[in-house]
Amino acid sequence: MGRFLVRRIISSIITLFLFATVVFFVAKVMMPGDFTNNFMPGLGDRRAALQAELGLDRSVFGQWWRFMGSFVQGRFGETTDGRPILDLMSTLLPWSLLIFTLSITLAFLSGHWLGKIVGWSKSRRLKAVIRLGAVSTHTLFPPFLVFVLAIAWINLAGLEGRSSMISIAGVDQGGIRVGRTFMILPTEGEPLLWQMAAGFVVLGIFVLALQKPFRRLFRRRIPGWVLFLAWVGLNLGFWQYLGERAKALDILFLLSLPLLAVAILTIGEIILVVEAAMDGVSQEEYINTARAIGMPEKQIRDRHAARVALLPALSRFVVSLPFVLSGLVIVEYAFSVPTHYGASINFPGLSSVLFASLQARDYPLVVGGLLFIGVISVGARIVLDVLHAALDPRTRYGQTDRPTEMAI
Amino acid sequence: MRHRSWWRIAAVRFKSNKLAVFGVVLIGVFALAAIIHPILMATVWDRDTYHPVFGHDDIIVEKVVVEEVTDDEAQIQLMRARMLNPFITIGETVSEVSLPGPFTAKHPLGVDNLGRDVLSMVLAASTPSFVVGVSAALTTAIVGLFVATTAAYRRGATDMLLTEVSDTLQLLPAPLLMVILGAGPFRDSLSPLAFGVIYGVVSGASGAAIVLRSQALTVLSRPFIDATRVAGAGAKQIILKHLLPHLVPVAALYMLIGASGAIVADGFVSFLGFSDTRLNWGTIIFFALSLPPANRAGIPWEAIVAAAGAISLFSAAFYLVGLGFRDIARATD
Numbered sequence: 001m002g003r004f005l006v007r008r009i010i011s012s013i014i015t016l017f018l019f020a021t022v023v024f025f026v027a028k029v030m031m032p033g034d035f036t037n038n039f040m041p042g043l044g045d046r047r048a049a050l051q052a053e054l055g056l057d058r059s060v061f062g063q064w065w066r067f068m069g070s071f072v073q074g075r076f077g078e079t080t081d082g083r084p085i086l087d088l089m090s091t092l093l094p095w096s097l098l099i100f101t102l103s104i105t106l107a108f109l110s111g112h113w114l115g116k117i118v119g120w121s122k123s124r125r126l127k128a129v130i131r132l133g134a135v136s137t138h139t140l141f142p143p144f145l146v147f148v149l150a151i152a153w154i155n156l157a158g159l160e161g162r163s164s165m166i167s168i169a170g171v172d173q174g175g176i177r178v179g180r181t182f183m184i185l186p187t188e189g190e191p192l193l194w195q196m197a198a199g200f201v202v203l204g205i206f207v208l209a210l211q212k213p214f215r216r217l218f219r220r221r222i223p224g225w226v227l228f229l230a231w232v233g234l235n236l237g238f239w240q241y242l243g244e245r246a247k248a249l250d251i252l253f254l255l256s257l258p259l260l261a262v263a264i265l266t267i268g269e270i271i272l273v274v275e276a277a278m279d280g281v282s283q284e285e286y287i288n289t290a291r292a293i294g295m296p297e298k299q300i301r302d303r304h305a306a307r308v309a310l311l312p313a314l315s316r317f318v319v320s321l322p323f324v325l326s327g328l329v330i331v332e333y334a335f336s337v338p339t340h341y342g343a344s345i346n347f348p349g350l351s352s353v354l355f356a357s358l359q360a361r362d363y364p365l366v367v368g369g370l371l372f373i374g375v376i377s378v379g380a381r382i383v384l385d386v387l388h389a390a391l392d393p394r395t396r397y398g399q400t401d402r403p404t405e406m407a408i
Numbered sequence: 409m410r411h412r413s414w415w416r417i418a419a420v421r422f423k424s425n426k427l428a429v430f431g432v433v434l435i436g437v438f439a440l441a442a443i444i445h446p447i448l449m450a451t452v453w454d455r456d457t458y459h460p461v462f463g464h465d466d467i468i469v470e471k472v473v474v475e476e477v478t479d480d481e482a483q484i485q486l487m488r489a490r491m492l493n494p495f496i497t498i499g500e501t502v503s504e505v506s507l508p509g510p511f512t513a514k515h516p517l518g519v520d521n522l523g524r525d526v527l528s529m530v531l532a533a534s535t536p537s538f539v540v541g542v543s544a545a546l547t548t549a550i551v552g553l554f555v556a557t558t559a560a561y562r563r564g565a566t567d568m569l570l571t572e573v574s575d576t577l578q579l580l581p582a583p584l585l586m587v588i589l590g591a592g593p594f595r596d597s598l599s600p601l602a603f604g605v606i607y608g609v610v611s612g613a614s615g616a617a618i619v620l621r622s623q624a625l626t627v628l629s630r631p632f633i634d635a636t637r638v639a640g641a642g643a644k645q646i647i648l649k650h651l652l653p654h655l656v657p658v659a660a661l662y663m664l665i666g667a668s669g670a671i672v673a674d675g676f677v678s679f680l681g682f683s684d685t686r687l688n689w690g691t692i693i694f695f696a697l698s699l700p701p702a703n704r705a706g707i708p709w710e711a712i713v714a715a716a717g718a719i720s721l722f723s724a725a726f727y728l729v730g731l732g733f734r735d736i737a738r739a740t741d
């Protein structure tokens with residue numbers, strides 16, 4: 001296990017180095033010129049001085065060296081005003097992190113559940129319907145989904161009623177209200193967001209950990225919905241204890257929009273992979289054995305087949321993590337595109353800085369954003385590989401494919 | 409003879425998957441749309457009204473000004489009408505321009521905020537989408553197969569290098585990368601073809617190469633490859649005749665999924681105005697949402713749903729066909 005881990009980590013480090021270089025040169029080629037181009041006419045002689053100050057006068061190789069140095073030190077480069085990008089990212093992270101973890105958990109749980117049922121069933125019609133549904137949610141056009149969700153939220157849930165976090169600016173044109181802009185107040189370093197995120201994770205683990213002692217004492221399992229309710233209740237209690245329950249609920253209410261959008265866009269692929277894996281597992285010998293000894297069908301499905309089908313779903317998900325993350329950024333941004341008919345919501349997450357820096361040609365930030373996604377994905381892959389090696393010993397000795405090599 | 413029976417098995421498998429057949433039909437419908445649009449423009453539709461970019465048709469709606477003045481709202485409506493025509497009386501019918509316009513016989517899918525026929529736009533936009541999808545698919549398949557077979561056949565340093573590069577490219581979030589490309593000065597050269605090729609290399613080919621390589625390795629380790637080697641077959645013959653046929657279904661699966669992703673990404677990038685294509689399903693939605701409507705209450709669902717539906721259906725069609733190939737890959741493996 002130790003040697004396997006070392007090998008994987010070394011290979012990941014090489015990948016990360018290559019990735020940082022690729023991203024750097026991609027940015028160089030795609031965005032010729034630099035930050036000083038923004039002030040071209042007015043800058044005159046001072047342009048050279050500014051370039052020297054920002055280190056932009058060096059050769060491409062020199063800039064790359066400096067960039068890699070900053071990357072190795074874990075700062076992901078510097079913004080043009082000299083702040084480490086990591087600092088900036090981490091103030092923006094809580095929103096995106098909350099949306100990401102909640103939506104992925106939602107998509108994974110429901111996707112696994114649906115895929116398990118469909119993969120096990122013999123009904124061809126059910127399979128076709130769910131497959132079609134999964135494919136069409138996977139190929140939905142994100143801005144369209146976002147628009148429909150925003151309209152639904154305004155009309156059904158009364159977005160205007162919630163005002164502790166939102167300032168509302170109606171755009172008036174000749175007396176007709178044509179568009180509505182909902183701005184979330186900037187929450188740079190909002191501690192409540194971190195507390196909420198921590199609460200979700202810690203209380204989630206706590207609730208799941210209750211299962212084992214309960215089973216030992218009463219020889220029964222706690223049903224999933226009871227665990228879920230307990231988790232919700234504990235979180236509500238936690239916010240009450242912090243004295244920020246109303247604000248937390250408002251944040252959650254606003255978050256539910258991008259959360260649903262990301263979950264809908266992700267769930268299709270999970271259903272498809274789990275369904276296919278269940279199909280493969282159902283032909284295994286040990287399933288026949290379980291049937292022969294008279295085990296209830298539901299127990300075979302849930303304990304013996306669905307657990308095996310979890311692995312391919314997990315690895316497929318980790319491989320497509322960069323896509324899921326970019327989907328998250330795209331969804332976040334799509335909410336802030338002003339339209340004449342719906343709300344536009346500016347989530348102070350990763351997308352806000354990424355798109356703003358794109359327009360300002362502040363390319364260290366763009367590069368930093370891409371690097372950030374890359375580092376998260378590589379980290380997730382290492383975790384997955386270790387998990388996979390722990391669960392399936394064949395991986396350690398190179399007898400099966402690495403999880404990232406598995407076909408769907 | 410064995411070779412032919414493999415194709416027959418594949419065809420039977422594919423046909424038994426109704427959804428895959430449905431996907432093929434859908435792609436056919438879009439191909440028909442791409443072909444029929446220039447024909448319609450040349451024969452039935454006149455250029456001034458139906459041109460997908462410059463066409464214009466005012467939708468005139470007959471409307472009663474105000475039935476009777478009962479509340480403030482009605483009073484305001486009356487005043488607004490009188491600003492345009494001071495001699496108007498209560499209860500009079502006026503005709504006014506209303507854009508976007510609803511479904512009519514002349515415009516089966518309505519008219520957008522600029523007075524352009526939605527059906528014509530949707531049909532015309534299927535051509536660039538086809539170019540994006542097909543170029544992404546071909547790039548994925550060709551580059552993926554080439555890299556995978558080279559890596560698996562050569563092994564050693566070549567293999568390590570190619571695998572490492574594919575791993576790295578996999579980390580790039582392709583849709584975001586396309587947005588970044590479009591935001592820079594490359595926007596003018598980001599034609600549908602260039603879009604498809606870049607997307608195919610970055611997103612499709614890298615993933616395909618990783619999976620195809622590991623499959624190629626298992627094929628190459630089978631005894632029949634050694635047998636052909638003993639019989640005197642060269643590298644070219646082994647790769648082309650014995651290795652590639654085994655990789656085709658999986659390559660097809662990745663190729664179609666790549667195409668499906670490229671189409672949605674292209675829609676999004678043009679939705680943001682970051683691509684060279686002037687007419688695209690994404691741009692139709694963008695215009696429908698962002699241009700001010702003239703005298704029309706409510707959301708122009710006609711244009712939005714038609715264009716978003718076209719993107720989703722076209723992309724889903726490729727995906728469904730890909731799932732058909734997945735079934736073949738499993739059955740013949």
